[in-house]
Structures are given as C-alpha cells and as structure tokens.
Amino acid sequence: MSQPTLHITTFNIHKGFSQFNRRMMVHELRERLRHLNPDIVFLQEVQGLHLHHAERHHDWPETTQHEFLAEDVWQATAYGRNMLYDHGHHGNAILSRFPILHAHNQDVTHLQFERRGLLHCRIELPEGPPAHCVCxxxxxxGYSRRKQVTALADYLNRMDEPTAPLIIAGDFNDWGNRAGKLLEKSLGMNEVFSHLERTPVRSFPAAMPMFRLDRIYVRGFAVQRTEVHHGQPWSKISDHAALSAHLARHGD
Structure with missing residues (x-):
C-alpha cells in the first residue's frame, strides 16, 4: 500500500468556545490542530470579528481566528464570511500548507435568519493537478440542506471538470444522510468513513458522539486511514468532534 500523501481535518470550532460557551478555547484549539498537523484544515463557525469578546477576554487573538490558528504552520488561508451582525461576523475557513490558487465564497442562503455559504478553494498539491476543496x-x-447541496453540485458541475480531485468537508447537519447521497450521485463522491461503517461516522456531541453531522467526501483519492477526535481533550474545545482522513491519489 502506498504511503499517505494528503492529511485533511474538518472541525466545527464553535467560534472558539467550549460547549455552552463556558470557556474561550481558541488557544487550546490552536495547540490541538498543531498536534494533529494536517495539510489542509476545513473549519466551520470561525469568528472573523467579535468586538464584545475582544473587550471581555484579555487573551482574545488580535488577528482573525483563522489567521491566529494558521500562524507559522499553514501558509495559505481563506475565509468566507456568512453571518454578519453589528459587533462582528463568522463563517467558514480553509487553512493550507499549499498555495491557494483561487478562493470563492458561494452564498447558498435559503432562510434569511440562517445565512450559509460554501467556501471553495482551488489548492495546488505537491504532485498532480490542483484539488478543489469546499468547506x-x-x-x-432538511429542505434547505437539499437545496444547498443541489446548489453546490450545480456550482461545481458548471466548472466542467468531472474528473478533477475534489474534497468537500464540514458540518452537514445531515443525520439522515439524505443530502450526502445527493453528493455521491451528482458528483461521484465517496464519504471517507462509509467504506468501513456503511454510514457516516458519529461526531456530535464531542464528549460521546451520537449524531452523524460532520462529513468528508472525496473524489479522485483513495482513503488510507480515518480518525474521529472525540472525548478528552477535544470535548473541552468544541461541541463537535474533529474528523481526519489520510488520502492518496488514485493510482499512487
């Protein structure tokens, strides 16, 4: 078997706070991500700006959360602002060891009180063609999820690159796996945990996962190893578990 060539992680970071917002955990989060040491990180609920938190916490990062987490490790970053309010905003982010050639945040809001976006990056890899990565x-x-997945498939299909390497990862809120099946059918993708369990892995709540909310879908990669990061210390950092996958190019 060939050696892993790409290590990716997805994590809903709960805006840098522990479950029920009891403690700010962004510093511990940075330490755990560095310990995992993935090549590409897909992050959800990333706080781009929060003036009230900055006033209340003396150690609140001076930069945006994604820049603070990436500092000196992940050379390229992209942030998609989704939810905007009078004291700040939050959204999705991608951190990468490799150059981000293009970044675009696709608005897929269906309900105005629940603004959503799909952060798409085209990332240069050490070998082979660039990979499309979507957080x-x-x-x-459920109805909104299906519309959002359909919009995502339409957006990617318009690029007319049906064999391009593709990774879609994040918080799908899709415990029934209906949205995921649309991705598999429309884009020819595979969920990285499903080859073992036949269903996506449980990832919420992080202390004792019961619900299958978080996913990693791939096309053009062979899955070599997967991990669910739950329990201590992860459950102190966020209410979601982090997921990792070690991938190799097909044919490597």
Whole structure:
C-alpha cells in the first residue's frame, strides 16, 4: 500500500468556545490542530470579528481566528464570511500548507435568519493537478440542506471538470444522510468513513458522539486511514468532534 500523501481535518470550532460557551478555547484549539498537523484544515463557525469578546477576554487573538490558528504552520488561508451582525461576523475557513490558487465564497442562503455559504478553494498539491476543496456548514432544516447541496453540485458541475480531485468537508447537519447521497450521485463522491461503517461516522456531541453531522467526501483519492477526535481533550474545545482522513491519489 502506498504511503499517505494528503492529511485533511474538518472541525466545527464553535467560534472558539467550549460547549455552552463556558470557556474561550481558541488557544487550546490552536495547540490541538498543531498536534494533529494536517495539510489542509476545513473549519466551520470561525469568528472573523467579535468586538464584545475582544473587550471581555484579555487573551482574545488580535488577528482573525483563522489567521491566529494558521500562524507559522499553514501558509495559505481563506475565509468566507456568512453571518454578519453589528459587533462582528463568522463563517467558514480553509487553512493550507499549499498555495491557494483561487478562493470563492458561494452564498447558498435559503432562510434569511440562517445565512450559509460554501467556501471553495482551488489548492495546488505537491504532485498532480490542483484539488478543489469546499468547506460547508449546511442548514439545520432538511429542505434547505437539499437545496444547498443541489446548489453546490450545480456550482461545481458548471466548472466542467468531472474528473478533477475534489474534497468537500464540514458540518452537514445531515443525520439522515439524505443530502450526502445527493453528493455521491451528482458528483461521484465517496464519504471517507462509509467504506468501513456503511454510514457516516458519529461526531456530535464531542464528549460521546451520537449524531452523524460532520462529513468528508472525496473524489479522485483513495482513503488510507480515518480518525474521529472525540472525548478528552477535544470535548473541552468544541461541541463537535474533529474528523481526519489520510488520502492518496488514485493510482499512487
């Protein structure tokens, strides 16, 4: 078997706070991500700006959360602002060791009180063609999720690159796996945990996962190893578990 060539992680970071917002955990989060040491990180609920938190916490990062997390490790970053309010904003982010050639945040809001976006990056890899990477955080409502996945498939299909390497990761809020099946059918993707369990892995809540909310879908890669990062210390950092996958190019 060939050696892993790409290590990716997805994590809903709960805006840098522990479950129920009891403690700010962005510094511990940075330490754990560095310990995992993935090549590409897909992050949801990233706080781009929050003036009230900055006033209340003396150690609140001076930069945006994604820049603070990436500093000196992940040379390229992209941030998609989704939810805007009078004291700040939050959204999705991608951190990468490799150059980000293009970044675009596609608005897929269906319900105005629940603004959502799909952060798409085209990332240069050490070998072979660039990979399309999409960080998602889908609606809490099934009908909206299906519309958002359809919009994502339409957006990617318009690029007319049906064999291009593709990774879609994030918080799908899709415990019934209906939205995921649309991705598999429309884009020819595979969920990285499903080859073992036949269904996506449980990832929420992080202390004792019961619900299958977070996903990693791939096309053009062979899955070599997967991990669910739950329990201590992860459950102190966020209410979601982090997921990792070690991937190799098909044919490597």
């Amino acid at each position: 998602v955080h889908l609606s809490l409502f």
